[in-house]
Amino acid sequence: MYTLPLARLIEAFQKLPGIGPKSAQRLAFHVLKQDQTDVQLLSSALVDAKAQVKACQQCYNVTVEALCEICTDTDRDPTALCVVAHVQDLYALERTGDVRSGYHVLGGLISPIDGIGIDQLNLQALLGRLQRPDNTVREVILALPPSVEGDTTSLYISRLIRPLGIDVTRIGYGLPVGGDLDYADTLTLSRALAGRRAVG
Amino acid sequence: MYTLPLARLIEAFQKLPGIGPKSAQRLAFHVLKQDQTDVQLLSSALVDAKAQVKACQQCYNVTVEALCEICTDTDRDPTALCVVAHVQDLYALERTGDVRSGYHVLGGLISPIDGIGIDQLNLQALLGRLQRPDNTVREVILALPPSVEGDTTSLYISRLIRPLGIDVTRIGYGLPVGGDLDYADTLTLSRALAGRRAVG
Numbered sequence: 027m028y029t030l031p032l033a034r035l036i037e038a039f040q041k042l043p044g045i046g047p048k049s050a051q052r053l054a055f056h057v058l059k060q061d062q063t064d065v066q067l068l069s070s071a072l073v074d075a076k077a078q079v080k081a082c083q084q085c086y087n088v089t090v091e092a093l094c095e096i097c098t099d100t101d102r103d104p105t106a107l108c109v110v111a112h113v114q115d116l117y118a119l120e121r122t123g124d125v126r127s128g129y130h131v132l133g134g135l136i137s138p139i140d141g142i143g144i145d146q147l148n149l150q151a152l153l154g155r156l157q158r159p160d161n162t163v164r165e166v167i168l169a170l171p172p173s174v175e176g177d178t179t180s181l182y183i184s185r186l187i188r189p190l191g192i193d194v195t196r197i198g199y200g201l202p203v204g205g206d207l208d209y210a211d212t213l214t215l216s217r218a219l220a221g222r223r224a225v226g
Numbered sequence: 227m228y229t230l231p232l233a234r235l236i237e238a239f240q241k242l243p244g245i246g247p248k249s250a251q252r253l254a255f256h257v258l259k260q261d262q263t264d265v266q267l268l269s270s271a272l273v274d275a276k277a278q279v280k281a282c283q284q285c286y287n288v289t290v291e292a293l294c295e296i297c298t299d300t301d302r303d304p305t306a307l308c309v310v311a312h313v314q315d316l317y318a319l320e321r322t323g324d325v326r327s328g329y330h331v332l333g334g335l336i337s338p339i340d341g342i343g344i345d346q347l348n349l350q351a352l353l354g355r356l357q358r359p360d361n362t363v364r365e366v367i368l369a370l371p372p373s374v375e376g377d378t379t380s381l382y383i384s385r386l387i388r389p390l391g392i393d394v395t396r397i398g399y400g401l402p403v404g405g406d407l408d409y410a411d412t413l414t415l416s417r418a419l420a421g422r423r424a425v426g
Contacts, residue, residue, distance in 0.1 A: 028288060028317065029295070030290070031290060035274075035275040038271040042256060043252065043256050044249065044252070049244065053242050053244075054275065057242075062276060065272050068241070069270070069273045071231070072238075072272075073265065073266065075234070075257060076262060076265040078231045079231050088228060095229070114251060
């Protein structure tokens, strides 16, 4: 066995997802060779992120304040709301620069097989936002993945929200830009066909 | 961009080898969900390992003392010495339980293309150990990989040490246990043929 502080570091690395015994060992030996400053930076970044980062009280984005930067941004379109499964999806959409509305992060998708039901998701909070007397949202844009879970969740939300008189739309699915028909899987092609539009 | 403490954590993870932007993001989000205790453990394990773990003054194994556990182990065979490139190799050999001698960790292999010459390796220290008046080592076992760098380094060490009247051997190379001839690469088969032995 390695000397104790090294063994403990390898063990701690192994608790991270996708890091097996070999990778953990490689990372630990790298740390021994790394600059003292870099090691200190990672060490305090871990504690700081854990202590300071929390979920936005309104949309469940990551934030250090009560409300996130997007929820407090007065330039956002108040008539729409974009629903995503994970915080990472929110930032993927932000990189397009095409979403002008605020967001709502569900924290997952309905998936009975993984034990994720409607109570594990931030659905009640979504409904609450839309039912507020001062609600201005007229369209909810579902940006959920094209999967069984994504489809189920989209359908569920749609049935939940339509009765409020709010439009529910879902982002388009089909061939990715740069994608080759010949290499696309059957399900993607089916979605692309179903999502066809008039030309010109 | 993510909120600052999260962005900093992602950045710090990316400095580790084999961790790209996507993996760093995945690890950082995992940390946010992880138990406070586990995060604290990793954070302090990093600082502790960096501060406490150093190279053994004699063999360059990892240790928290001046000399490592193997160098201070009086049950080791003092007539042999096993030379490895990296500390990880030392522990791979220890797991066999077949090495009864001490070790010497070179810290790499001679590789002009990577700028690693004889001065970057712990070769002078190896020679020093063998030239001490109280030296008891009669055989140096080279456990270096079968590569251009491993071969060069083996040859160099052999020429350095043989004049001292010490035997220099190198571990066997060939087909790994469980390996299939049909799937072995040409170089491994060449080594296996060259390393053939009389049967029975």
